[in-house]
Each structure stands twice: as structure tokens, then as C-alpha cells.
Amino acid sequence: MSMNCKLCHREEPTRLFRCLIGNSTHDLFLCNDCLAKVAGTSEPLALIGEELISEENFLSLNEEDVRNLMGMRCSNCGTALEEVGSSGKFGCENCYELFSDLIATADMKIEEKEKKFKEKVENNFEKTVECGKLEVMKRQMERAIKMEKYEDAAKIRDEIQKMEKDDKKDGKGNK
Amino acid sequence: MIKKMEKGINSDFLIKDSLPLWMRGKEKIVKSSSVILNRNIKGFKFPHKASLEEKRKVCSRILGRIHHSAISSELFYDSLQEMTPKVKGLLYERHDCYVTMSNECLEHNEAKVVLINKDETIVIVINDDDHLQVKASTPSFDLKSCYKIADSIIKQLDMDYAIKEPFGYLTASPAIMSTGLQIETVLHLPALMIMEDSESWTNDLREMGVTAEGVFGHGTSPHGNIFTFCNQNTRRKNIEESLSSFEKCIKNTVKKETKCRKGIEKLDLKNMTNRAYGMLRYCEKIDFQEAITGLSLVRLGIDEGTIKRIDLPTLNKLTHYIFPTELQCVVGCPPDELDIVRAKVIKQALEKSQIPTTKVVGL
Numbered sequence: 001m002s003m004n005c006k007l008c009h010r011e012e013p014t015r016l017f018r019c020l021i022g023n024s025t026h027d028l029f030l031c032n033d034c035l036a037k038v039a040g041t042s043e044p045l046a047l048i049g050e051e052l053i054s055e056e057n058f059l060s061l062n063e064e065d066v067r068n069l070m071g072m073r074c075s076n077c078g079t080a081l082e083e084v085g086s087s088g089k090f091g092c093e094n095c096y097e098l099f100s101d102l103i104a105t106a107d108m109k110i111e112e113k114e115k116k117f118k119e120k121v122e123n124n125f126e127k128t129v130e131c132g133k134l135e136v137m138k139r140q141m142e143r144a145i146k147m148e149k150y151e152d153a154a155k156i157r158d159e160i161q162k163m164e165k166d167d168k169k170d171g172k173g174n175k
Numbered sequence: 176m177i178k179k180m181e182k183g184i185n186s187d188f189l190i191k192d193s194l195p196l197w198m199r200g201k202e203k204i205v206k207s208s209s210v211i212l213n214r215n216i217k218g219f220k221f222p223h224k225a226s227l228e229e230k231r232k233v234c235s236r237i238l239g240r241i242h243h244s245a246i247s248s249e250l251f252y253d254s255l256q257e258m259t260p261k262v263k264g265l266l267y268e269r270h271d272c273y274v275t276m277s278n279e280c281l282e283h284n285e286a287k288v289v290l291i292n293k294d295e296t297i298v299i300v301i302n303d304d305d306h307l308q309v310k311a312s313t314p315s316f317d318l319k320s321c322y323k324i325a326d327s328i329i330k331q332l333d334m335d336y337a338i339k340e341p342f343g344y345l346t347a348s349p350a351i352m353s354t355g356l357q358i359e360t361v362l363h364l365p366a367l368m369i370m371e372d373s374e375s376w377t378n379d380l381r382e383m384g385v386t387a388e389g390v391f392g393h394g395t396s397p398h399g400n401i402f403t404f405c406n407q408n409t410r411r412k413n414i415e416e417s418l419s420s421f422e423k424c425i426k427n428t429v430k431k432e433t434k435c436r437k438g439i440e441k442l443d444l445k446n447m448t449n450r451a452y453g454m455l456r457y458c459e460k461i462d463f464q465e466a467i468t469g470l471s472l473v474r475l476g477i478d479e480g481t482i483k484r485i486d487l488p489t490l491n492k493l494t495h496y497i498f499p500t501e502l503q504c505v506v507g508c509p510p511d512e513l514d515i516v517r518a519k520v521i522k523q524a525l526e527k528s529q530i531p532t533t534k535v536v537g538l
Contacts, residue, residue, distance in 0.1 A: 076220070077220045077221075077224040078224070079224065087223070088348060088350075089221070089223060089304070089347040089348055090221065090345075090347060090348075090349055091220055091221055091223070091224035091347075092219075092220040092221055092224060093215075093217070093218075093337050093339060093345050096339060096342050096345055096349075096352070097339075099349075100342075103342070103349060103352075135438070136370065136438045136439065139369075139370055139371075143369070
């Protein structure tokens with residue numbers, strides 16, 4: 001039995017779009033066009049929250065809500081959801097009421113993400129640079145290779161090898 | 176009688192005896208910091224959706240309030256529509272504000288007004304992304320005092336701002352709603368650019384809610400190693416939280432840059448910086464990209480003590496004059512001879528510590 005896209009009911013669905021309805025998840029099968037509209041492949045939706053509508057994440061809206069959202073337009077300034085997606089901007093004070101669900105969902109997602117990453121990254125950010133002479137030279141060699149200065153890279157490589165040998169000797173000596 | 180604000184932001188006003196704010200700082204890494212507060216006026220559509228008539232109304236209402244406030248005596252103003260492309264270029268190059276350079280967007284420029292004080296530490300823009308944008312800057316790393324200044328201006332104007340519970344202040348971009356706060360800091364990071372893959376540390380920053388973009392050139396590999404750090408998202412946070420988490424991020428980056436500078440020192444800092452100095456001193460023709468990149472290394476050399484033949488104030492002035500619009504305005508050279516004149520100006524500065532005298536021409 002052939003299946004049609006849950007939103008336009010015309011095209012054959014190609015992608016799975018997962019929604020959170022109440023406490024349970026539901027899967028919507030969508031065609032590429034509808035997914036692009038809903039998922040807002042355009043970057044500015046990230047301003048509301050990049051995890052807001054994406055196939056790997058959940059959206060606390062049901063199928064009908066999704067359809068309504070797509071056609072939603074602010075009665076005061078005429079801003080539609082798609083426009084918010086492309087410009088990343090709301091048009092007036094009323095838009096905030098109209099799209100409040102989006103903001104709440106996005107906030108939730110961002111908060112989760114922040115909890116997960118922020119502390120980890122903040123703590124490691126400073127520590128990631130190793131500035132011993134050997135590390136510095138290794139980076140210089142990588143840069144020389146990137147810039148196609150192979151002769152320079154070879155010279156640095158030889159120096160690194162020499163230093164590593166010396167280090168080993170010193171290490172043994174110390175022991 | 177209180178002196179009222181004057182009309183006329185011209186090149187004379189912008190260039191005369193004053194360096195762009197980010198070049199006035201004495202700190203090695205953080206060049207300037209700014210706090211921008213965005214507000215909209217209640218009952219009006221946001222600028223990109225408002226009609227011209229609405230924008231004019233908003234503009235005259237805000238200008239009226241500014242006119243009657245205490246800061247009006249310090250400010251100069253001009254409509255963007257009336258500004259010459261050179262003045263717009265200067266505003267952009269000096270990093271005072273992003274102005275629409277193209278005439279195709281003339282419609283957007285109508286009823287868009289820029290107000291600026293003499294030392295360029297306060298910039299107010301009307302009808303940009305939001306109705307009112309107040310930017311307070313300082314050539315050091317002091318976000319709290321910037322915020323105090325911007326906030327006091329917003330309070331002085333005492334307008335009926337668009338605010339709604341539970342959202343807070345309503346801004347065109349939902350990313351900064353609630354506080355309407357944007358934070359910007361300019362940093363010079365030559366060592367970090369040499370030692371680390373810029374993609375990786377800018378990604379880390381993004382995870383912390385901060386974007387880093389080159390001031391000159393695109394993306395994460397800019398010319399001159401000068402970056403603007405901005406906050407991405409301030410909603411759900413109060414002002415103190417936003418300022419302190421941003422501050423923490425900048426401090427971490429400064430530590431990282433300092434560590435990298437020490438790392439380079441072990442290798443060939445002296446060779447690297449002196450090589451850049453030599454190239455700048457003896458070239459006959461140089462474009463902006465190459466010049467700003469070379470000057471960045473010379474700046475690093477001055478900071479770390481490997482170059483002593485030129486001092487920081489002279490280097491700052493020199494960096495200021497090599498910008499295309501500044502060079503045209505100050506030296507008065509035709510656009511097709513920019514690269515040759517730039518090389519001459521640099522040579523003169525490095526050999527004799529002489530900077531061209533301020534002669535504003537052709538505007």
C-alpha cells in the first residue's frame with residue numbers, strides 16, 4: 001500500500017519527522033518539500049533555536065499544530081513562519097504571542113544543550129593549548145604542509161625527530 | 176543654555192585627530208569592548224516591517240527625546256540617506272556601526288539616523304534592526320561600565336518601550352529578546368591563529384554561546400588576526416549572568432592567546448615579527464590584506480619586545496591610515512594608486528616614525 005506525505009497528502013514521503021505529543025513521540029512521514037518547510041533548512045531558524053524543528057529532535061506539537069504553524073501569519077504585520085525562518089526576525093509585538101510555542105520549545109532545547117556542553121567546553125577551553133616546544137614545532141610542521149612548503153616541513157620534521165630522540169635519552173638518563 | 180546636538184557627521188568629524196576606538200587601547204589583547212541595548216517603541220511594527228511613515232514617526236519621537244536629554248549636547252547626528260559613501264565607509268571601517276553601504280538599499284536607509292559623540296564611545300542608531308540601538312564602548316575590557324552608560328541613556332530617554340511578560344523587552348531578533356542586550360569585544364589574536372586551528376576554537380566558543388568573526392575579511396580566517404566576539408543569545412538570562420559568562424569566555428581566550436604567545440616565543444617569534452617588519456618597510460606596493468596582516472605581526476613584536484624600532488602609538492596611527500577610505504580621505508590619493516601610496520605611507524612611518532598630517536580632502 002502506498003503512503004502519502006502526512007502534510008501535503010500528495011507526494012511520497014521520503015523522510016521521518018519525529019514529534020512529541022504529550023509525553024509520547026509520534027513519527028510523521030514527510031516529503032522533501034514539506035520537510036524543508038517544516039524543518040526550516042535555512043540557517044536563521046537557528047536564532048529561535050537550531051534544534052527546534054529537525055528530524056532528529058522532538059517538537060512538542062502535534063500533526064495538526066505543525067500544519068497550522070506552516071500557514072500561520074501574524075494578523076498585525078503579516079509575518080509568516082516561513083519568513084521568520086528566512087529572516088530570523090519577528091515583525092511586531094504580536095508575533096511574540098503568535099509564535100510563543102516556538103520560543104518556549106527552543107528555550108527548552110537550548111537549555112538542555114547548554115547543560116550538556118557548556119560546562120565541559122568552558123572547563124576544557126583553556127586547557128586545549130599545549131605549548132611545549134615539541135608541540136609548537138609539530139604545529140609549525142602541519143602549517144608548512146598545509147601551505148605546501150614541503151622543504152620547510154621536512155626540516156622541522158628532522159628537528160622534531162632529533163628532539164624526540166634527545167628526550168628519550170634524557171628520560172632514560174633520569175631514570 | 177545647554178548646547179543642543181549638532182547635525183553633521185562628516186569625514187572631518189570622524190578623522191580629525193582621532194583613532195578608531197579599538198586602536199586607542201593600551202591592552203595587548205583586548206582592544207575594545209561594547210555593550211549594545213536594543214529597544215522598540217510600543218505600538219509600532221519593527222523597522223523591517225514598518226511603513227516609511229511609521230519609521231519617520233518613530234524617528235522623530237526618539238530624536239525629540241534625545242534632544243531634550245542631557246546627552247544631547249555631546250551628540251552629532253545625521254541621516255544615513257544624506258551621508259556620502261565615503262562617510263559610510265569611514266563609519267564601517269572605524270567599526271562604529273554597520274551601515275548599509277549600497278544605494279540599492281536606499282529605501283531601508285530612509286528615516287535611519289546615526290548619532291555619535293565626539294570620541295565615538297557612544298553610538299545611537301535609530302531604525303536599524305530595532306527602533307533604538309544604544310551602543311556604549313570603551314577602548315579596554317570593561318563591560319560593566321559600558322552597560323551602565325548604555326542603560327543610563329535608555330533610562331534618560333524614558334520612552335514607552337515594547338515590553339511584555341513573560342518575554343521581557345521585545346526585539347526583532349528573538350535571540351536577544353528579554354534584555355535586548357548585545358555584547359561585543361574586539362581582540363587581537365595573532366598567536367592563537369598561528370598555533371591553533373581557528374575552526375576548532377571558534378567552534379568551542381560557539382558551544383559557549385559566543386561567536387568570533389574576523390573584523391577584516393570573512394569567517395574564521397580574517398586578515399590582521401583581529402576578531403569581534405559577540406554573544407549569541409541572551410534570552411532566559413539576566414544582565415549580570417550574560418555579562419559575566421561573556422566576560423569569562425573572553426578571559427579564557429586571553430589566557431589562551433597569552434599561552435600561545437609564550438609558545439611562539441620558544442620557536443621563532445623574533446624571526447617572524449622582524450620578517451614582517453622588513454617586508455612592510457621595503458615593499459613598493461602593498462594591498463590592504465597584506466598590510467594589515469604584516470602590521471598584526473609587527474604589533475605582536477612590539478607587544479612581546481622583539482621590535483623596538485617603532486612604538487605602539489605610531490603603529491596604531493599607521494594602522495589607521497592604511498584603510499582604503501581613510502587613505503583616500505587623509506592622503507587624498509586616487510583609488511587606483513592606493514597600493515602604492517599605502518606602501519609609501521608605511522615606509523615613511525617605519526623609517527622616520529612619520530605619519531601623514533591630517534588633510535581631509537575631496538569630500
